[in-house]
Amino acid sequence: MSFIQVKNLTKYYQLGKNSIQALKNVSMNIDEGEQLFLGGPSGSGKSTLLHIIGCLDRYDTGSVTIDGRDVTLTNDREMSDFRAFNIGFVFQNFNLLPVLNVFENVQYPLLLSRAISADQRRKRVKEILESVGLDAHAEHFPNELSGGQRQRVAIARALVHKPKLLIADEPTANLDSTTGAVIMALMLDLSLKHGSTVIICTHNQELLVQAQRCVMLRDGEVTNDIVTQIQSENTYVYA
Amino acid sequence: MYTLKVAWRNILRHKRRSIFAILTIVVGVANIVMFGGFVEANYIGLRESIIRSQYGHLQIHQKGYELNFRQEPNQYRLSPESAQQVQALLETIPHVLITSRRLEFTGLLGNEKTSRAAIIRGVDPDSEALINSALTIIEGVDLDPDKQEGVILGEGLAQGINAKVGDRLTLLGTTVNGVMNAVDVEVVGIFQSFAKEYDDAAMMMVLENAQTLLNTQSIDTVVVLLDDTLALPEVVRAVARESQQRQFDIEWIEWFRLANFYQKVVDLYNGFFLFINLVIYVVVLFGISNTMIVTVMERTFEIGTLRAMGMRRSGIVTQFLTEGIMLASLGAILGIAIGIAFTWLINSLEIMMPAPPGSSKGYPLRLEYVEEIWLNSVSIVLIIAFFATLFPALQASRKAIVDALRHV
Ligand SMILES: Nc1ncnc2c1ncn2[C@@H]1O[C@H](COP(=O)(O)OP(=O)(O)OP(=O)(O)O)[C@@H](O)[C@H]1O
Ligand SMILES: [Mg+2]
Numbered sequence: 306m307s308f309i310q311v312k313n314l315t316k317y318y319q320l321g322k323n324s325i326q327a328l329k330n331v332s333m334n335i336d337e338g339e340q341l342f343l344g345g346p347s348g349s350g351k352s353t354l355l356h357i358i359g360c361l362d363r364y365d366t367g368s369v370t371i372d373g374r375d376v377t378l379t380n381d382r383e384m385s386d387f388r389a390f391n392i393g394f395v396f397q398n399f400n401l402l403p404v405l406n407v408f409e410n411v412q413y414p415l416l417l418s419r420a421i422s423a424d425q426r427r428k429r430v431k432e433i434l435e436s437v438g439l440d441a442h443a444e445h446f447p448n449e450l451s452g453g454q455r456q457r458v459a460i461a462r463a464l465v466h467k468p469k470l471l472i473a474d475e476p477t478a479n480l481d482s483t484t485g486a487v488i489m490a491l492m493l494d495l496s497l498k499h500g501s502t503v504i505i506c507t508h509n510q511e512l513l514v515q516a517q518r519c520v521m522l523r524d525g526e527v528t529n530d531i532v533t534q535i536q537s538e539n540t541y542v543y544a
Numbered sequence: 545m546y547t548l549k550v551a552w553r554n555i556l557r558h559k560r561r562s563i564f565a566i567l568t569i570v571v572g573v574a575n576i577v578m579f580g581g582f583v584e585a586n587y588i589g590l591r592e593s594i595i596r597s598q599y600g601h602l603q604i605h606q607k608g609y610e611l612n613f614r615q616e617p618n619q620y621r622l623s624p625e626s627a628q629q630v631q632a633l634l635e636t637i638p639h640v641l642i643t644s645r646r647l648e649f650t651g652l653l654g655n656e657k658t659s660r661a662a663i664i665r666g667v668d669p670d671s672e673a674l675i676n677s678a679l680t681i682i683e684g685v686d687l688d689p690d691k692q693e694g695v696i697l698g699e700g701l702a703q704g705i706n707a708k709v710g711d712r713l714t715l716l717g718t719t720v721n722g723v724m725n726a727v728d729v730e731v732v733g734i735f736q737s738f739a740k741e742y743d744d745a746a747m748m749m750v751l752e753n754a755q756t757l758l759n760t761q762s763i764d765t766v767v768v769l770l771d772d773t774l775a776l777p778e779v780v781r782a783v784a785r786e787s788q789q790r791q792f793d794i795e796w797i798e799w800f801r802l803a804n805f806y807q808k809v810v811d812l813y814n815g816f817f818l819f820i821n822l823v824i825y826v827v828v829l830f831g832i833s834n835t836m837i838v839t840v841m842e843r844t845f846e847i848g849t850l851r852a853m854g855m856r857r858s859g860i861v862t863q864f865l866t867e868g869i870m871l872a873s874l875g876a877i878l879g880i881a882i883g884i885a886f887t888w889l890i891n892s893l894e895i896m897m898p899a900p901p902g903s904s905k906g907y908p909l910r911l912e913y914v915e916e917i918w919l920n921s922v923s924i925v926l927i928i929a930f931f932a933t934l935f936p937a938l939q940a941s942r943k944a945i946v947d948a949l950r951h952v
Binding site: 356359361362381382385386387388389390392394396398400402403404405409413414416417418462 | 545546549550553554557845846848849850851852853854855856857859944945946949
């Protein structure tokens with residue numbers, strides 16, 4: 306059984322009297338450790354799908370299971386706890402807490418999942434800051450960092466608690482293309498090391514073409530689901 | 545969790561907004577501290593002036609006096625022996641400063657032209673002068689034990705019979721045997737108490753002269769003055785205990801049971817104070833809820849992020865509640881401090897206030913330090929902050945995560 310199973314998923318948005326069908330019968334299986342790219346034109350339902358898989362939103366029909374768990378059968382509190390332990394998010398706008406410094410921002414998920422001691426926490430944060438190359442900036446606040454640095458912090462924060470699933474909604478859209486490429490490579494590399502499954506949605510054609518697995522959406526429907534076996538793992542890692 | 549850290553840093557981050565909210569609370573609380581202190585000072589002033597201008601702290605009578613003295617004034621007086629025993633007993637009780645005897649009756653005061661009914665009080669001049677320290681002699685002098693025929697008249701009574709200091713008058717009364725009797729008196733002074741109605745009919749004379757007129761050795765009342773009004777309950781307990789032990793046939797009445805208008809004044813002032821409190825607290829409520837609504841709105845995206853990271857709804861509520869209460873605590877504590885500082889300042893300036901109605905004397909403006917009011921206002925502000933923050937915080941926590949994330 307696949308790590309993530311999406312079956313006949315539909316999602317409607319109510320806008321006044323009109324309802325918009327954002328997802329139509331979407332189905333896909335994602336294996337553990339897989340790195341999946343989600344593409345498609347604006348409004349095709351990429352974010353909607355990510356939000357549902359990330360347990361942030363409900364859907365109308367169909368089913369989504371992660372690690373054998375139906376993610377909508379639970380109440381808000383259990384959903385929150387599930388996210389805290391199992392999912393990391395990287396956002397387009399970095400979404401760091403402005404009043405917390407780099408170290409504190411990265412440590413936050415460990416406090417939310419309350420799984421480990423203070424000593425281990427500090428060690429963990431230090432390690433991951435080193436691996437994103439920001440150990441020297443631990444005391445800095447987000448407004449003192451460049452966009453690329455902020456996204457590195459966000460990646461560290463998303464992976465610090467070793468989530469099974471990393472979800473990134475256009476993580477490089479606010480970065481220049483060079484920085485974006487480096488950040489993307491870093492994110493994929495780190496999640497590979499952690500064994501996290503990754504789902505990234507992007508408009509970047511280059512990334513989609515190079516992707517191990519690429520799912521294309523249009524008007525809420527899957528139009529293409531390409532798995533490229535021949536792609537060697539290293540190709541994009543240091544792109 | 546970072547709850548406290550995040551709350552504190554956000555307060556610092558939005559300085560202008562925080563200062564505005566804190567200032568609202570500071571001004572409100574400081575005003576409550578000062579106005580409460582003013583009201584309390586008035587209670588104390590009124591209380592002490594009532595006690596010292598006529599009632600003393602405690603009046604001791606023969607048992608049955610209160611119920612019967614109107615019908616049978618002569619039947620319920622304290623005999624000279626009882627009076628002496630009572631005074632001796634009182635002298636052993638801590639906080640008793642002074643005791644004084646009184647004989648009360650009505651008589652007819654007149655000269656050749658006119659006469660008036662008067663409420664007359666025979667007193668021990670020396671001790672009575674101490675009990676009546678709030679009584680002002682506006683003309684002439686006070687009673688003198690060595691001048692037996694001397695009397696002092698209330699201002700209104702003196703005007704009523706057109707009497708001046710130095711005038712000789714005749715006082716008519718009924719002896720305890722029911723015989724009309726008369727003594728000659730000389731006006732030595734004219735007084736003003738706190739109540740004009742009383743001054744319109746009141747007269748005081750030396751006890752022995754009054755006893756001569758009534759042909760008795762008995763007295764109505766032993767008046768007791770304490771060194772501290774707050775010690776009254778303790779003194780009353782001691783009087784009850786001791787008098788029972790010695791089998792004295794006495795009863796007593798405290799000043800506040802005699803001066804029921806005091807309670808009315810207190811109720812009136814309390815009403816004012818309550819109203820002002822309400823107005824201030826409503827302003828504080830709006831100040832805090834306004835600030836917190838803006839704060840929550842502005843941090844919508846942060847709420848979305850934290851929720852995505854797995855923070856529960858309760859975590860969001862706790863975060864904003866902490867922030868609101870932190871803000872309110874700062875304001876309340878600062879408000880108390882500033883209120884106290886201003887109280888001290890006003891007291892040290894010794895601003896003179898105009899004479900209150902029914903009195904001839906102005907008095908320095910004084911504010912009391914009332915800890916109870918401080919504690920109450922801090923607690924009330926915190927409770928207000930709790931509810932003013934709770935609703936925006938609950939709303940924030942219930943927002944759909946995806947909508948919150950989309951909000952920039
Ligand atoms: N909260 C919402 N209320 C109403 N309609 C919505 C809402 N969110 C998304 N939609 C609609 O659902 C459809 C899919 O939106 P979605 O955001 O998933 O697209 P997307 O592929 O992520 O687009 P983009 O590339 O611009 O981010 C769109 O038609 C959009 O207008
Ligand atoms: Mg999108």
